[in-house]
Amino acid sequence: MTSFTRRHFLSGSTTAAASLFASRISFAQDPVIDATGESARGVREKIAWQAEPFPLADVRLLPGLFYDQQEINRAYLHSLDNDSLLWSFRKTAGLPNPGTPYGGWEAPDCELRGHFNGGHYLSAVALTYAGTGDEALRDKGNALVIELAKCQAANANGYLSAYPEDFFDRLRKEQPVWAPFYTLHKILAGNLDMYIYCGNKQALANAEGLANWIDHWAEGISDAQMARILKTEYGGTMEGLLNLYALTGKKRYLRLSQRFEQEEFFGPLAAHRDELKGLHANTHVPKVIGAARRYELTGDDRYRQISEYFWGEIVNERAYATGGTSNFEGWRTDPGQLGGELSLDSEECCVGYNMMKLSRHVFGWTTDPRVMDYYERVLFNTRLGTQDSQGLKMYYLPLAAGYWKYFNSATQSFWCCTGTGAEEFAKLADTIYFHDANGVYVNLFIASELNWKRKGITLRQETSFPEEQGTRLIIHTAQPTEFALQLRVPYWATQGGAVKINGDTLQVFARPSSYLTLKRVWHDGDRVELSLPMQLHSSPLPGDRTLQAAMYGPLVLAARLGSDGLTHAMMQYDTTGKDIHPSGDPKPAPAPEVASSDIASAIVPTGTLTFTTKGAGEPHQLVPLYRISGERYAVYFKTMGA
Numbered sequence: 001m002t003s004f005t006r007r008h009f010l011s012g013s014t015t016a017a018a019s020l021f022a023s024r025i026s027f028a029q030d031p032v033i034d035a036t037g038e039s040a041r042g043v044r045e046k047i048a049w050q051a052e053p054f055p056l057a058d059v060r061l062l063p064g065l066f067y068d069q070q071e072i073n074r075a076y077l078h079s080l081d082n083d084s085l086l087w088s089f090r091k092t093a094g095l096p097n098p099g100t101p102y103g104g105w106e107a108p109d110c111e112l113r114g115h116f117n118g119g120h121y122l123s124a125v126a127l128t129y130a131g132t133g134d135e136a137l138r139d140k141g142n143a144l145v146i147e148l149a150k151c152q153a154a155n156a157n158g159y160l161s162a163y164p165e166d167f168f169d170r171l172r173k174e175q176p177v178w179a180p181f182y183t184l185h186k187i188l189a190g191n192l193d194m195y196i197y198c199g200n201k202q203a204l205a206n207a208e209g210l211a212n213w214i215d216h217w218a219e220g221i222s223d224a225q226m227a228r229i230l231k232t233e234y235g236g237t238m239e240g241l242l243n244l245y246a247l248t249g250k251k252r253y254l255r256l257s258q259r260f261e262q263e264e265f266f267g268p269l270a271a272h273r274d275e276l277k278g279l280h281a282n283t284h285v286p287k288v289i290g291a292a293r294r295y296e297l298t299g300d301d302r303y304r305q306i307s308e309y310f311w312g313e314i315v316n317e318r319a320y321a322t323g324g325t326s327n328f329e330g331w332r333t334d335p336g337q338l339g340g341e342l343s344l345d346s347e348e349c350c351v352g353y354n355m356m357k358l359s360r361h362v363f364g365w366t367t368d369p370r371v372m373d374y375y376e377r378v379l380f381n382t383r384l385g386t387q388d389s390q391g392l393k394m395y396y397l398p399l400a401a402g403y404w405k406y407f408n409s410a411t412q413s414f415w416c417c418t419g420t421g422a423e424e425f426a427k428l429a430d431t432i433y434f435h436d437a438n439g440v441y442v443n444l445f446i447a448s449e450l451n452w453k454r455k456g457i458t459l460r461q462e463t464s465f466p467e468e469q470g471t472r473l474i475i476h477t478a479q480p481t482e483f484a485l486q487l488r489v490p491y492w493a494t495q496g497g498a499v500k501i502n503g504d505t506l507q508v509f510a511r512p513s514s515y516l517t518l519k520r521v522w523h524d525g526d527r528v529e530l531s532l533p534m535q536l537h538s539s540p541l542p543g544d545r546t547l548q549a550a551m552y553g554p555l556v557l558a559a560r561l562g563s564d565g566l567t568h569a570m571m572q573y574d575t576t577g578k579d580i581h582p583s584g585d586p587k588p589a590p591a592p593e594v595a596s597s598d599i600a601s602a603i604v605p606t607g608t609l610t611f612t613t614k615g616a617g618e619p620h621q622l623v624p625l626y627r628i629s630g631e632r633y634a635v636y637f638k639t640m641g642a
Contacts, residue, residue, distance in 0.1 A: 061429050105413065148191070314355060342635075536552055559622050592620050
């Protein structure tokens with residue numbers, strides 16, 4: 001007997017539907033046991049999640065689109081040399097530094113050096129090990145941790161970075177300096193991830209030593225001076241210190257994290273005021289993730305209000321059709337006014353990465369299906385397609401017509417988005433499945449296999465989505481087991497759908513943006529087939545409804561504009577330096593036009609995920625944005641007519 005439930009959450013304002021990030025300190029991985037014998041996961045949390053992700057080690061991607069992206073990224077991580085990664089750390093610590101330093105933002109003269117080499121890289125290695133079991137890569141990360149510990153020991157005071165301590169003297173004196181705490185946060189987070197996912201106790205010691213140095217540095221700095229210091233980008237320092245507190249239980253880190261609260265930013269959000277205009281986007285999303293962690297660890301509802309309101313404003317008022325946000329790295333307009341905000345520098349990739357982190361918190365608190373609708377949109381449009389076949393990453397995803405995708409070099413760039421991309425493509429499996437006490441949530445349609453150890457169940461998802469419009473789930477269990485299977489019915493499933501169990505079509509379904517709950521006693525070999533027909537629909541640009549992106553299901557479609565004039569140098573940044581733009585002086589093209597007031601009505605399918613415009617004028621072929629490579633494109637069309 002199967003019981004069915006249609007679930008729809010928070011039908012009112014979505015500002016009530018925004019919360020936070022990951023599964024406590026577990027980060028989708030089995031909990032580490034601390035020195036007291038207590039699990040680091042959930043011991044110090046005051047707020048319980050309604051649903052939590054499965055440990056990343058319990059989910060494996062199966063061959064398909066996402067598996068291929070994971071493997072490309074894994075190969076890139078293997079290709080990097082430890083001596084080159086360590087070069088500036090050893091130089092700063094006064095140790096012999098063999099090998100050749102990397103370039104770009106990791107060059108010996110770049111003030112941000114160390115953010116990738118000692119931070120993002122370690123996080124990506126740890127996540128890849130958790131998601132694939134790649135022991136050789138884990139060992140590479142462990143060796144890097146040992147050498148970083150030697151650098152920290154040579155510094156003799158807990159300091160660990162690839163640039164000298166006098167950067168922080170400049171920061172204290174309010175002299176120009178890039179963003180020293182931004183890099184320190186990446187190093188802190190990388191070591192924490194090596195502990196959480198790989199069990200590396202030296203990495204935890206490195207993190208504690210660095211946090212203790214920060215604590216000592218902050219002594220004697222007044223709150224007023226600290227407020228001025230926090231105007232310089234400091235990334236997720238607050239979040240990192242809170243995670244360290246959650247792992248160790250040492251309240252000094254909880255207290256220290258409060259020094260990195262920026263009331264000037266948090267105050268308006270707590271009062272539900274959007275004062276984001278003029279702010280640098282990726283500087284501020286990590287601060288809200290920190291607020292989310294503080295809510296989870298202290299139970300102070302103010303921080304939930306901050307997180308929820310911010311999430312809702314970005315998603316509803318400041319996001320493009322892709323789900324991404326920012327132009328020239330900032331929010332430059334009033335809410336809901338993105339007219340004129342399409343450029344070569346639209347949508348910094350780091351911001352999409354951090355909004356997905358924040359959304360994961362939101363979903364854990366609320367299990368609101370609309371949060372997963374947004375997460376899916378960002379995943380398929382802002383993340384997929386921003387890594388090339390060599391594992392190189394993008395910085396911006398241009399949204400003005402006539403531009404093209406361009407990527408970092410293998411060893412001479414190391415942009416911030418190189419690092420967040422390396423992490424993102426290492427953890428593609430971490431949100432496919434969540435669970436509560438009664439069942440499992442199937443959030444994303446990605447070929448994968450879940451080993452639900454506590455239930456003794458394997459759930460295998462077989463799909464080539466989005467090329468096919470649905471998915472299949474096969475259950476393997478040693479004995480009949482009752483649980484609820486929660487199937488997400490996305491916002492875009494507006495033209496019906498169906499579900500079959502063992503070939504029998506059920507006479508019930510669910511409305512868009514909800515979960516269909518199938519609760520029954522499941523037997524070995526039971527098979528669930530979910531059909532989700534995809535439809536064309538339009539996504540107007542906030543503030544200018546005449547500019548519209550065409551979508552098919554969750555996919556943003558892009559018009560192919562050819563490759564005339566494009567060279568390799570324009571698509572891959574090969575030279576040593578800190579620039580993030582392609583060569584030449586690229587100019588946008590006019591948006592392609594259609595003689596319709598609705599772009600969706602001006603498009604017809606021509607094959608599997610291929611489309612063309614119809615009507616008067618030159619026809620344009622469209623494909624999913626993530627498939628665009630080596631050619632110019634347009635995301636937004638100019639619509640005409642009544």
